[in-house]
Amino acid sequence: MEQKxxxxxxxxxxxxxxxxxxxxxxxxxxxxxxxDETLHWLDSVHLDDVAANMDAxxxxxxxNALSKGTVLLAxxxxxxADEWEKWLQIDNKKKKRVHLxxxxxxxxxxxxALKLMGGDCIETLGIYDVNPDVCAxxxxxxxxxxxxxxxxxxxxxxxxxxxxxxxxxMFIFCASKGIPPVGAQVQDVRMxxxxxxxGIISIFAKKARDAKFDGLFAVVSDPVDPLCRxxxxxxxxxEAGIFDGKGLRPEQVQGYGLGVMNARAxxxxxxxxxxxxxxxxxxxxGPHGQDLVIANSIANYxxxxxxxxxKLAIEANLRMRELGFKPYVAPAISSAAISLLLTxxxxxxxxxxxxxxxxxxxxxxTTLGVEIESLPxxxxxxxxxxxxxxxxxxxx
Numbered sequence: 126m127e128q129k130x131x132x133x134x135x136x137x138x139x140x141x142x143x144x145x146x147x148x149x150x151x152x153x154x155x156x157x158x159x160x161d162e163t164l165h166w167l168d169s170v171h172l173d174d175v176a177a178n179m180d181a182x183x184x185x186x187x188x189n190a191l192s193k194g195t196v197l198l199a200x201x202x203x204x205x206a207d208e209w210e211k212w213l214q215i216d217n218k219k220k221k222r223v224h225l226x227x228x229x230x231x232x233x234x235x236x237x238a239l240k241l242m243g244g245d246c247i248e249t250l251g252i253y254d255v256n257p258d259v260c261a262x263x264x265x266x267x268x269x270x271x272x273x274x275x276x277x278x279x280x281x282x283x284x285x286x287x288x289x290x291x292x293x294x295m296f297i298f299c300a301s302k303g304i305p306p307v308g309a310q311v312q313d314v315r316m317x318x319x320x321x322x323x324g325i326i327s328i329f330a331k332k333a334r335d336a337k338f339d340g341l342f343a344v345v346s347d348p349v350d351p352l353c354r355x356x357x358x359x360x361x362x363x364e365a366g367i368f369d370g371k372g373l374r375p376e377q378v379q380g381y382g383l384g385v386m387n388a389r390a391x392x393x394x395x396x397x398x399x400x401x402x403x404x405x406x407x408x409x410x411g412p413h414g415q416d417l418v419i420a421n422s423i424a425n426y427x428x429x430x431x432x433x434x435x436k437l438a439i440e441a442n443l444r445m446r447e448l449g450f451k452p453y454v455a456p457a458i459s460s461a462a463i464s465l466l467l468t469x470x471x472x473x474x475x476x477x478x479x480x481x482x483x484x485x486x487x488x489x490x491t492t493l494g495v496e497i498e499s500l501p502x503x504x505x506x507x508x509x510x511x512x513x514x515x516x517x518x519x520x521x
Contacts, residue, residue, distance in 0.1 A: 126139055135196045136198075137158060137198050139200060141161055141200050145482045146162050146200055148377075149374075149494040151195070152190075154173075157172070159183070164480055166497065167487060168502040195492075195493065199494075220248035221246060222292075224253070224296050224297065225239075226254075226300050227300035228254040232300075233263060235297065235299060235458075235462050240280060241270070243466055248280060249281050249282075250267075251282075251284075251285040253286070264284050290329070291332065292336075294340045294341070296338065296340060296343065297461070298326055298342070298345060299345045302322060319348050322348075326355055329356075334372035342356060348382075349381060349383075349413045349477055350382065350412040350517050376478070376479060379477060381477070382413025383409055386413055387438075400434050409486065410510050411486055411509075411514075411517075412516075413477075418431075418509045426503040464476055468490075475487070483517050
């Protein structure tokens with residue numbers, strides 16, 4: 126396996142299948158060099174076991190590199206070593222151009238929050254909607270929101286044409302159809318939207334392919350995790366529907382739904398002392414839906430309490446519908462705006478990432494490559510995560 130120091134970053138080059146492996150990721154454990162990506166990478170105990178039995182020279186090389194600083198694993202099935210080296214030399218510290226598609230309830234809330242909170246990392250906010258009057262409204266209203274005497278503190282909102290959507294660093298997909306009305310007897314609203322939204326996102330994923338888009342394709346619309354997979358696959362299919370790997374790399378697509386499930390769990394944990402350990406020790410995994418996994422704690426995992434808190438988080442949207450309102454404000458802020466800003470800043474957050482062909486939510490961050498948190502997971506907790514993964518894998 127070729128190893129090269131590029132600036133202060135050590136890069137290991139490997140050739141792994143494009144359909145099941147990312148283009149580039151942050152190496153945090155030597156075992157990641159010994160096997161293809163797997164759900165078990167979330168479990169540090171598994172990684173330790175693999176490392177104990179891997180090639181000794183390769184393990185030593187990885188350990189030495191990790192002791193000196195940032196280490197990346199670059200997949201030459203997606204780009205050549207020379208192309209990865211050029212990519213790594215791009216300036217990633219500048220403010221980003223963020224473009225947002227669709228300005229309905231969710232999209233306009235996301236846009237407003239990004240405008241108010243994103244001055245440190247967003248250069249401009251580009252907007253596009255099929256209704257030009259909606260674009261005109263938000264360009265006018267939000268560009269009239271400003272601090273006195275510091276008129277450039279907040280990012281400028283710009284109206285886009287459709288063919289400008291992918292001239293940016295981050296594209297945010299907020300388009301949606303088929304949202305059940307308030308009062309509809311639906312247990313999982315998100316999956317009701319899947320078929321309609323799958324068709325829409327596939328269209329824009331192919332546009333990203335045609336534009337040779339190299340930024341982040343952020344999915345906010347429901348159901349987040351299956352739509353990420355649909356976007357990845359659609360962008361990588363030729364006209365005959367054959368996977369050719371000429372579209373978005375797996376790590377370019379991320380889904381933003383788990384943030385609000387974590388926030389909802391925290392909301393209920395603050396109200397009930399029985400769940401208080403979640404606030405300092407808890408984690409969230411899985412989809413923004415029925416197979417969500419909330420863990421009260423990693424070190425002191427309690428299956429019964431964790432499942433009870435999970436149920437509260439899953440059903441929180443139903444409680445809002447019972448009040449007569451669509452539950453979109455908290456998701457637009459916690460899952461989308463806050464998590465998107467943390468992504469742009471390279472900080473830890475919750476989002477859906479690619480693992481062995483499936484998109485599923487977990488704690489992660491993106492600096493040069495995606496880094497997914499690995500923890501010593503109790504068997505009972507991992508079994509719940511595996512069930513969620515298997516459920517997502519079945520959705521086509």
